[in-house]
Each structure stands twice: as C-alpha cells, then as structure tokens.
Amino acid sequence: MTSFSSRLADAWTQFWFSPALPLNLAVARIVFAAHALWMVLSRDLAGISGVPVEFWHAAGPTLRWRYLLFPGHSGLEHALQLLTLAALLAAMLGVFARASCFLAGLLLYHLAPLETIIWTVSPYARGLTISVLALLVLAFSRSGECLALLPSGRRHEGLDSDFQWPVKLLQMFLAQIYFFSFYSKLAVAGWRWAAPRNMRNFLLISTEPDQVSVFHWFGNWLADHAILCLVIGVGTLLLEGTFFLVLFSPRARQVLVPVAVAFHLGVLFSMNIFFHNTFQLLIFVDWDRLRRRLKTASGSASPVSFQPSGRRDESTAGASSS
Amino acid sequence: MPGCPGPALRRVLAAGDPVQFPEGASVLNLLSAALFLGFLLLGGAVVWQSRPQGSLPSKKKALNFFLGYTLMVSFGAGLSQRELWPFSRWELIAGIVPPAVGERFAHPRLVALDEQGEEHAIDFRAYEPLAFDELSSWINREFPKLDPTEKRRAARYLLERAENARARVRSGLPVGTRRWPILLSAPYFLLHPRIWPSPSAAPAEPFVGLRIYTETWNLEERQQDPHNLKRVLLYQYPEP
Numbered sequence: 001m002t003s004f005s006s007r008l009a010d011a012w013t014q015f016w017f018s019p020a021l022p023l024n025l026a027v028a029r030i031v032f033a034a035h036a037l038w039m040v041l042s043r044d045l046a047g048i049s050g051v052p053v054e055f056w057h058a059a060g061p062t063l064r065w066r067y068l069l070f071p072g073h074s075g076l077e078h079a080l081q082l083l084t085l086a087a088l089l090a091a092m093l094g095v096f097a098r099a100s101c102f103l104a105g106l107l108l109y110h111l112a113p114l115e116t117i118i119w120t121v122s123p124y125a126r127g128l129t130i131s132v133l134a135l136l137v138l139a140f141s142r143s144g145e146c147l148a149l150l151p152s153g154r155r156h157e158g159l160d161s162d163f164q165w166p167v168k169l170l171q172m173f174l175a176q177i178y179f180f181s182f183y184s185k186l187a188v189a190g191w192r193w194a195a196p197r198n199m200r201n202f203l204l205i206s207t208e209p210d211q212v213s214v215f216h217w218f219g220n221w222l223a224d225h226a227i228l229c230l231v232i233g234v235g236t237l238l239l240e241g242t243f244f245l246v247l248f249s250p251r252a253r254q255v256l257v258p259v260a261v262a263f264h265l266g267v268l269f270s271m272n273i274f275f276h277n278t279f280q281l282l283i284f285v286d287w288d289r290l291r292r293r294l295k296t297a298s299g300s301a302s303p304v305s306f307q308p309s310g311r312r313d314e315s316t317a318g319a320s321s322s
Numbered sequence: 323m324p325g326c327p328g329p330a331l332r333r334v335l336a337a338g339d340p341v342q343f344p345e346g347a348s349v350l351n352l353l354s355a356a357l358f359l360g361f362l363l364l365g366g367a368v369v370w371q372s373r374p375q376g377s378l379p380s381k382k383k384a385l386n387f388f389l390g391y392t393l394m395v396s397f398g399a400g401l402s403q404r405e406l407w408p409f410s411r412w413e414l415i416a417g418i419v420p421p422a423v424g425e426r427f428a429h430p431r432l433v434a435l436d437e438q439g440e441e442h443a444i445d446f447r448a449y450e451p452l453a454f455d456e457l458s459s460w461i462n463r464e465f466p467k468l469d470p471t472e473k474r475r476a477a478r479y480l481l482e483r484a485e486n487a488r489a490r491v492r493s494g495l496p497v498g499t500r501r502w503p504i505l506l507s508a509p510y511f512l513l514h515p516r517i518w519p520s521p522s523a524a525p526a527e528p529f530v531g532l533r534i535y536t537e538t539w540n541l542e543e544r545q546q547d548p549h550n551l552k553r554v555l556l557y558q559y560p561e562p
Contacts, residue, residue, distance in 0.1 A: 042508035044499040047451030054476040057464045062351035119460040124410040125511050132408040140365040180400035180412035188416045201419035204541040214513040272513040
C-alpha cells in the first residue's frame with residue numbers, strides 16, 4: 001500500500017510538476033485572452049441587462065445574486081464590458097498580465113451568464129466557460145513572465161515546475177469537455193446513441209429548420225448513407241472517449257488534436273454547430289519545442305537542446321512534451 | 323419561407339433534459355457559487371504561498387490543495403452530470419432524437435406583419451442582444467407563464483427590435499451586435515443564415531404586428547417535402 005501510494009505521489013508530481021519553460025504558459029495566456037476578447041467583441045452581453053423585465057422571469061433571486069446580475073443596469077454592464085475588454089487586451093499583451101487575467105476572469109464570470117439568463121443558469125457551450133477558469137488559473141500562476149510587454153514577477157530562470165502545472169490544468173479543462181461529452185452520451189442514451197438512425201436524425205434535425213441551418217448539402221448527404229452515420233457515431237464516441245490521452249502522450253496529441261479539429265469542422269458543415277473552444281486546442285502544441293525546431297532548421301541554434309525534463313532533445317513533431 | 327430554429331435541437335443537445343429547473347434550483351445556485359468561491363480562495367492561497375518570503379513546502383501544499391480541489395469539483399460536475407458553472411457537465415448532443423419534432427420539442431417561429439397583414443420572416447440579428455436560440459427557448463419555456471400584460475410588453479419589445487432592424491437594413495446601416503465582416507465575428511453555437519444580407523432583402527413595408535407560431539414535423543416527411551409541417555399560432559400582437 002505504501003509502495004502504491006508513493007508511486008501515485010510520484011506520478012502526481014511527475015504529471016503536474018515536471019520542470020518546464022515559460023513559453024507554453026505565455027502562449028496559453030495569449031490564446032485564452034485573445035479568444036475571450038473575440039467572443040466578448042462579438043456579443044452585446046451588457047445589452048441583455050436592458051431588455052424588459054418580462055424576459056427575466058426565469059431568473060430567480062439566487063440566480064441573480066449568484067452572478068450579481070439584475071435587470072435594468074445596462075449602463076453599468078456596458079462599463080463592465082468595456083473594462084473586461086481592456087483587461088483581456090492587457091492580458092493578451094502582457095501588461096500587468098496576472099492582474100489583468102484575474103480581473104477579466106472575474107468579470108467574465110459575471111457577464112457570460114447574461115447570454116442565457118432569460119431561460120437557464122448556465123451559459124456552457126457559448127464560448128466563455130473555459131475562459132473563466134483559464135484566466136483565473138493564469139492569474140494564479142507565473143503567466144506574465146514571457147511574451148509580455150511588461151513582464152511581471154521575477155524573471156524566469158529556465159526550467160521550473162511553476163510553468164508546468166497551469167498548462168496541464170488548462171489542458172485538463174479542455175480534455176474534460178470531450179470526456180464528459182462522451183460520458184453524458186452513455187449516461188443518457190447508452191451505446192445506441194451511436195446507432196445510424198440516431199445519427200441520421202441528428203443530421204436531419206440540424207439541416208431541416210431553415211432558419212437555424214446555413215449548410216444543408218453535406219448533412220443531408222451524410223444522413224442518406226447509413227454506413228457513414230454509423231462511422232460518425234462510433235467515431236465520435238471513440239474520439240471523445242480517448243481524447244484524455246492527450247494529457248499523457250505526445251503521440252496521442254499529434255493524432256487526436258488534429259482529428260478533433262477536423263471533427264469540429266465536420267460538425268460545422270454537417271450540423272451547423274460552431275464549437276467555440278476549437279481555437280483553444282492550440283495550447284496542446286508544444287510551442288517551445290516548435291521554436292527550437294525552427295531555430296535549428298534556420299541554422300541559428302545548436303541541433304541539440306534540452307527538453308524540460310533535462311534530457312537531450314529527441315526531436316519529433318511539435319506536440320507538447322510533458 | 324424561412325423557418326425555425328434550434329430549441330428542439332437544443333433540447334436534444336441537452337439530452338432530453340428540457341427542464342433546467344434542477345440546475346436553477348436555489349440550492350444548486352448557492353452550491354455552485356460556493357464552489358467557485360472555494361476555487362478563488364484556494365487559488366489566492368497559491369499566490370500567497372508563492373511569494374518570495376513563502377516556504378517551498380507551504381507552496382507545494384497550497385498547490386496540491388488547489389489542484390485536488392479543482393479536479394474534485396470539475397469531475398464532480400461532469401460525473402454527476404450537474405451543471406455547476408463554470409464547472410460544467412458538458413452534456414453535448416447526448417440525446418436520442420425522436421423521429422417527430424413534437425409538442426415537447428416544438429420550434430417557435432416569429433414573423434412580423436405589415437399593414438396589409440402580410441407575414442415576413444425576421445433576420446436573427448434583429449433580436450440582439452438576445453441570441454435567437456436563447457429567445458426561442460425562452461418562448462418555449464417562459465412565455466406561456468407570463469400574464470397577458472407581460473406577454474404584450476414582451477411582444478411589443480420584439481416587434482420594436484424587428485422593425486428597428488428592418489429600417490436599419492433598408493437604410494444600409496449595420497444591424498445586430500456584429501458590425502464587422504462575418505468572418506471576424508464569433509457565430510452563435512447554432513448557425514443562422516442572414517436573411518437580410520442587403521437593403522433590398524429586407525421588407526420595404528414597416529412592421530406593425532408580430533405572430534409567434536410553434537411548429538412540429540416528422541423528420542422523414544419533411545426531408546421529402548420541406549413544407550410538410552404543422553404550425554399553430556401561439557400568440558399575436560397586437561391581439562386581434
């Protein structure tokens with residue numbers, strides 16, 4: 001038992017606290033801040049505070065106090081939305097990065113629920129769910145020491161486990177999307193979720209209502225082929241059920257991340273569903289390794305460099321190494 | 323004629339869990355808020371213990387607590403399938419789609435009326451800041467619960483939004499939240515076509531009324547004939 005618990009502790013330490021360089025964490029900061037900036041610029045969340053109170057019928061007292069959202073304060077919400085944009089821009093550019101991330105994360109926790117508050121408490125799948133958690137994790141970590149106009153904290157001195165755990169946690173949040181999506185399918189529908197008939201019905205219900213569908217042809221074509229429907233169903237479960245491997249295996253990342261991107265493109269053109277978190281998959285790229293490979297290819301650096309673990313580089317494709 | 327949106331699809335996407343009340347219950351709201359507060363506090367502890375004067379063992383302990391807590395809460399939400407936003411259960415496209423879009427999954431359709439009583443489809447951008455899919459779900463779930471006065475006020479607001487958007491498009495002005503090229507703005511979770519892409523595409527006559535229909539159909543039958551659906555008038559403003 002002691003041996004097992006010590007192996008578990010070692011595995012925990014290895015997973016979360018292997019030494020890493022700061023570049024990946026800095027890129028993660030830029031990715032999440034830029035993505036959230038794009039989302040907020042594409043919505044008028046603050047304006048929802050100004051819709052007639054009849055639309056707030058479903059938002060009870062505990063919901064309102066949970067998010068501090070009350071109707072009739074669109075002026076205040078617009079000011080907060082502007083502040084959020086400023087914080088996200090600062091986070092992206094690395095100006096007081098950690099404080100900006102913290103402010104942006106808190107403000108998004110307040111603003112994001114506005115999108116759905118008229119009928120449900122949770123705005124998941126609207127593009128800002130992971131952003132709230134990610135920005136706060138970035139605030140709690142040393143995310144402002146690299147790729148920053150005003151680097152924060154002490155200057156990084158090479159490898160440090162402080163740059164590993166936040167990246168792993170952000171990757172975990174993204175991996176959870178796929179795993180829980182897989183889990184919920186089995187929990188609700190069982191394996192018959194993947195049946196060709198169900199896939200066909202999904203495709204039809206996504207393309208028939210013409211006010212909700214932009215793309216028609218691809219979904220209808222897929223729906224007419226039972227074998228393709230079966231492939232879609234089984235393939236979806238396979239992708240979602242195995243995606244968590246990207247947390248542990250560089251090879252899995254090299255395969256599953258591009259497959260996930262292709263999957264989301266396929267879903268977009270066949271089912272008219274836009275998955276906002278696709279862009280956040282960029283954090284699964286090992287940018288540090290990529291930088292070293294580019295430097296090596298340009299002849300400006302020694303071909304031999306050190307992996308975050310301290311071992312000599314064994315140079316494969318640019319998937320995250322830790 | 324342009325048709326109906328995503329509430330039926332959204333309900334199926336929510337795996338046949340159409341009533342959000344379990345998630346909206348007071349206890350769950352309070353629990354979610356408390357769990358998020360815990361996340362903030364433990365994250366703050368990490369920051370505090372990471373200061374230069376802090377000790378390495380304390381920092382490690384704070385980090386382990388924070389990571390363990392975050393994993394526990396996030397996996398708790400996902401495995402229990404309870405929405406504890408921002409710790410989400412990520413229930414996506416998890417249901418079994420029935421062959422008929424029936425009363426449980428009826429699609430609302432909003433149309434505007436001109437002076438002659440002719441119906442016109444409304445571009446989804448007209449409703450912004452309300453997203454069309456959220457509005458549709460609201461119509462399905464909340465609109466029937468409003469009293470007559472509230473229904474009139476809500477319908478009047480929607481009519482005003484539709485007319486304002488129509489007039490803007492006719493004048494060549496942008497409409498909706500996304501005032502820049504479509505590729506630069508984030509779409510909604512479900513895509514919607516812009517049925518007023520140019521001034522001439524928007525109706526010339528002002529809107530003076532609004533109708534809300536609900537539509538049901540059989541998936542196979544509608545694939546053969548897109549117009550094969552049943553439509554029922556839910557509400558009209560002004561009331562006849």
